[in-house]
Amino acid sequence: MWLDPKNPQLNHNGELHHLLSLDGLPASILWQILDTAKSFAGVTEREVKKVPLLRGKAVFNLFFEPSTRTRTTFEIAAKRLSADVINLAINISSQTKGETVLDTVANLAAMQADMFIVRHAASGAPYLIAKHVAPEIHVVNAGDGRHAHPTQGLLDMFTIRHYKHDFTQLRVAIVGDILHSRVARSQIQALSSLGCPEIRVIAPKTLLPSNVESLGVRVYHEMREGLKDVDVVMMLRLQNERMQGALLASAQEFFKYYGLTEDKLELAKPDAIVLHPGPMNRGVEIDSSVADGQQSVILPQVTFGIAIRMAVMSILAGN
Ligand code: CP
Numbered sequence: 001m002w003l004d005p006k007n008p009q010l011n012h013n014g015e016l017h018h019l020l021s022l023d024g025l026p027a028s029i030l031w032q033i034l035d036t037a038k039s040f041a042g043v044t045e046r047e048v049k050k051v052p053l054l055r056g057k058a059v060f061n062l063f064f065e066p067s068t069r070t071r072t073t074f075e076i077a078a079k080r081l082s083a084d085v086i087n088l089a090i091n092i093s094s095q096t097k098g099e100t101v102l103d104t105v106a107n108l109a110a111m112q113a114d115m116f117i118v119r120h121a122a123s124g125a126p127y128l129i130a131k132h133v134a135p136e137i138h139v140v141n142a143g144d145g146r147h148a149h150p151t152q153g154l155l156d157m158f159t160i161r162h163y164k165h166d167f168t169q170l171r172v173a174i175v176g177d178i179l180h181s182r183v184a185r186s187q188i189q190a191l192s193s194l195g196c197p198e199i200r201v202i203a204p205k206t207l208l209p210s211n212v213e214s215l216g217v218r219v220y221h222e223m224r225e226g227l228k229d230v231d232v233v234m235m236l237r238l239q240n241e242r243m244q245g246a247l248l249a250s251a252q253e254f255f256k257y258y259g260l261t262e263d264k265l266e267l268a269k270p271d272a273i274v275l276h277p278g279p280m281n282r283g284v285e286i287d288s289s290v291a292d293g294q295q296s297v298i299l300p301q302v303t304f305g306i307a308i309r310m311a312v313m314s315i316l317a318g319n
Helices: 027-043 069-080 101-109 125-132 150-164 182-193 251-258 298-318
Strands: 058-063 084-088 115-120 138-144 171-175 198-202 218-220 232-235 273-275
Touching: 027 150, 027 182, 027 298, 058 069, 058 101, 069 084, 069 115, 069 138, 069 150, 069 298, 084 101, 101 115, 101 125, 115 125, 115 298, 125 138, 138 150, 138 298, 150 182, 150 232, 150 273, 150 298, 171 182, 182 198, 273 298
Parallel strands: 058 084, 058 115, 115 138, 171 198, 171 232, 198 218, 232 273
Antiparallel strands: none
């Protein structure tokens, strides 16, 4: 299998071979994934929820970092495609005896793995694995450090499309810890590719990357200003585990200025939707009345994640 050296996710036909990042992916591939997921959303509502597209294939979930939504929905998605799913329990694996990630992966590949779903605290870990596996094996990035979380970005786009239909008419605000967020990066890349004309980021200076404008976004430090007339509000979790030093006075202070409350949400369009990738910190980045309110689509995001992950795995297996 010859992969494009400029974009090692694509094969020589320009088709998706690994999904490592949304950066540099042609918009046609994003639309292909969104359209395929739409067809799978119907499957997930049927009484018999299985299709045979990955029958006989072995999908290995390798989560070196904690996860609730991503790990579980990848497992459900793979099972709905009729794959055999193996969840490696990292904390009782030979990783604890000093085995390297690449040796672990090589041993699992020797068990005839067809696909690895990888979450790792180190940015770039899924790239390293993709570089070392045999050409017929596919790798999906399920979140690496602060770099990328492509299937989260895609399920967020699926959610926005479901409720708002046309990206080219939207004003979207992404709020909170942009600096440490792999989700924000994937969301910005996807929104740009799909034609969203106005992407705002709302955060204190300490939680923004220094070159953030180069991503094509408008920067706001004042939340009430940034939320004015937006169609979509995408909240982010404070990534305390990735913060070095004191970037915030306190969680209470952060909530006062950047927490989404009902009165702040009133500044957005009346039919604005609220997304959050989870896990949520209620009372830190979002008030419970908003998280559980009429405009919240946080739980539908999780459900749509199954269809998106089915789409990604079935497309990879078919290429
Ligand atoms: N959104 C997300 O990645 O959640 P998990 O950490 O629970 O997978």
